[in-house]
Amino acid sequence: MASPSNQEAKIIDGKAIAQTIRSEIAAEVRALSEKYGKVPGLAVVILGTRKDSQSYVSMKRKACAEVGIKSFDVDLPEHVSEAEVINRVHELNAHPEVHGWGCLLRCLWLHKFALTPIIKVATSTGILVQLPLPKHINEEKVLGEISIEKDVDGFHPLNIGKLAMKGREPLYLPCTPKGCLELLSRSGISIKGKKAVVVGRSNIVGLPVALLLLKADATVSIVHSRTDSPECIIREADIVIAAAGQAMMIKGSWIKPGAAVIDVGTNAIDDKSKKSGYRLVGDVDFQEACKVAGWVTPVPGGVGPMTVAMLLRNTLDGAKRVIEQ
Amino acid sequence: MASPSNQEAKIIDGKAIAQTIRSEIAAEVRALSEKYGKVPGLAVVILGTRKDSQSYVSMKRKACAEVGIKSFDVDLPEHVSEAEVINRVHELNAHPEVHGWGCLLRCLWLHKFALTPIIKVATSTGILVQLPLPKHINEEKVLGEISIEKDVDGFHPLNIGKLAMKGREPLYLPCTPKGCLELLSRSGISIKGKKAVVVGRSNIVGLPVALLLLKADATVSIVHSRTDSPECIIREADIVIAAAGQAMMIKGSWIKPGAAVIDVGTNAIDDKSKKSGYRLVGDVDFQEACKVAGWVTPVPGGVGPMTVAMLLRNTLDGAKRVIEQ
Known part of the structure; x- marks a missing residue:
């Protein structure tokens, strides 16, 4: 049996650590944008109106905005068909770069309204499908359709397999x-x-x-x-x-x-x-x-705060692999 | 500290258990052949002349023959290029069914020389690449090219990922x-x-x-x-x-x-x-x-003997998925 020590445990402040990481990410996104005229993107897919899911999604979108990652909203109705969800995932898989007015405006600001880099503005996107999905949708099937290059949640079985195996490295954790x-x-x-x-x-x-x-x-x-x-x-x-x-x-x-x-x-x-x-x-x-x-x-x-910070990190790392290649 | 018990441990006789399993497999292969006129197949790929690898491969090929599984020999020289090995793997992936004289003769015997089922004789193949590969070949790359439907060794990271994940089932263990x-x-x-x-x-x-x-x-x-x-x-x-x-x-x-x-x-x-x-x-x-x-x-x-028995089991199960679908 453990005997209580006299010393109090050190409290690990996840909120503060996550904030530090988010500042590091913001700096890297800024550098990426200045060097290549591109910022990372994250497509956040949500089905229906579950309150908890909507609150997670809005938290993630807000976190993206704060560090300069462009988030793309894909809001689908509760009763959308599985085929339609998979279609949307395929569309997002195929998008090497996504342009948008939000992105353009942010870049105008980031580049202090200099026009040259804006012409190159483009976004390489990760894809996140907010879980749980409504019961009529096969979660395994939908998640399995996300391209592993964009699987910023790291839940694809191929990523998990590589995580399990010695000598292999998954694209995302x-x-x-x-x-x-x-x-x-x-x-x-x-x-x-x-x-x-x-x-x-x-x-x-x-x-x-x-x-x-x-x-x-x-x-x-x-x-x-x-x-x-x-x-x-x-x-x-x-x-x-x-x-x-x-x-x-x-x-x-x-x-x-x-x-x-x-x-x-x-x-x-x-x-x-x-x-x-x-x-x-x-x-x-x-x-x-x-x-x-x-x-x-x-x-x-x-x-809790670390999960969102790591999602931003994964999104940035995925974009860097594409942009810096 | 463990105190020795007076009773001797039961010895688990792997050789006998493996033999029982091989008899069960032989019976299933026979039944499959009688019902569908098809037997499972296993392509065994070996590079070079390492003595231990050759002895494992010949053991596996012999075990296939004993239970009625058709093995296909793909013997490549030590210095074959990685591209050529991958080519051969792709060829084997693409083979839905393989015909051969050995198979034909076995089926003539299995079907007591009645001709009707022979016309349907075909083999759905698993693929096994004997490890280790020569140093100039990237093992991860070659194994990753084997179609997961034919990965009877179960080493593909997608199979390992599904093995790791709750609610997912790999095609092969x-x-x-x-x-x-x-x-x-x-x-x-x-x-x-x-x-x-x-x-x-x-x-x-x-x-x-x-x-x-x-x-x-x-x-x-x-x-x-x-x-x-x-x-x-x-x-x-x-x-x-x-x-x-x-x-x-x-x-x-x-x-x-x-x-x-x-x-x-x-x-x-x-x-x-x-x-x-x-x-x-x-x-x-x-x-x-x-x-x-x-x-x-x-x-x-x-x-030891169980490893070969499970390879035969995997090969049979893979073939059943194709033949009985």
Whole structure:
């Protein structure tokens, strides 16, 4: 059993780190635009009017605008056919460059109204399809149609396969897992030779983050809903990635003193003291973890902001591969 | 520390299990041939004259013949260009059906010399490129050119990606990992909820077997050359898959009493008592393991024969998908 240390854990400020990364990206986009007269683009495809999806999408579009990435809105009705969605994806795949008035105006500003570079204005686009899709649409089929060169979410099975395999490099890493590793590295936490445990095995977080940690030479264990006594394995780990979607399941006594704890969970629990009637908590009992861990991420303000920052990073990197080739 | 049990481990006889599987495959091939007048085919591509590769290839071709699978020999010289190898792979990809005298003669026999089904004789082929390839050939590039419908080795990154992802199914599972799980299931060892450890993380065995165990609901840990004190993790495991390529590294004291130990290692060590001057041993100290484990595979005669049996199984399953569609 872990004995609480006297020292409080360092809080990893994901919001601040994400902001630093967004400034770095903005500077690179500016440099790219000045050198080549081109900015990266991101086509954000959304189906229907789910409130949570719309709020994520507007957050992503706003983040793009802030760093100078041109986002293209593809808003489709809830009842659009699968064939039509795939058609739109094919159209976006085929677009090597996209011109638009928004882009032109931004570039006028970026280039201080000098006209020469504007003539070259063009955008190489990543494609993001906001999940979940309505039930009548086959998610696997739609995501599988996105060209892997534009799969900035990194969810294409070919990208995942290359992520899994030694000696292969995917074109894009999934954003949340990449964000977790970035939080570790920017906090000075080394991975090589460390014992890491991943709690959860989803396609979006648990599985790819386990593969990333393995590639970074950690000894990796994956625990999940079928695991008896996960605390026995978690207690041995120097690095804990919590991505189970279970509010505060990881107690302070489950954590090895001094461990780095990255909490990916975002769970709404009832809280009558709030106007909304709920508050967000992670998969880790944050108060308890603070007394035992060496580092811990808060929820909100930990991994969440990193996901969007990594999406911008992927979009920029994809555009650089095309523009600088 | 594990205390030796009084009971000796059950030896898992891979040779006998593989023989049973080969008989099952032969019966299915016969049934397919009788019903459709078609047999599965396997194109085995080999470059150069490496003795070990040639011996593996001739073993595979012989195994095909025994179960009624038609093998096609593609023997290329050591110094063939990469472009030429890729050309041959493309030709094989394009072959929906292959006719040949060998096939015709076998079918004459299978159909007791009745002529009607012979007219339909055709073979849907899997493609296997024997590794390693000569140094001037890019292995990743060549393997990536094999159509995933024909990738009976299961090494294409798209197949590995689908193996990794929840809710996705690859067309083929890599042969050795699939053989390990078949040994467990045919020995009555359940996986769900068990603690499994994989020693080694190669693309061919360690990594895919870890992904398979995870999909089968085991709690999975992967230890490797960068792991400190792997014995501490191995000692907790109900199922050990040893695929490190280190002769007898896993001692009896590393094994949990009653665990199932699958030894994938095949290492040659000096043995002056043998005419050849060497003998083959696994990654596990077999004599010690026998005193502690519940089940253990010998080397040779454990996992080895299963790899070829699973290659035949994959080839048959691929052909059935085409023929029965």
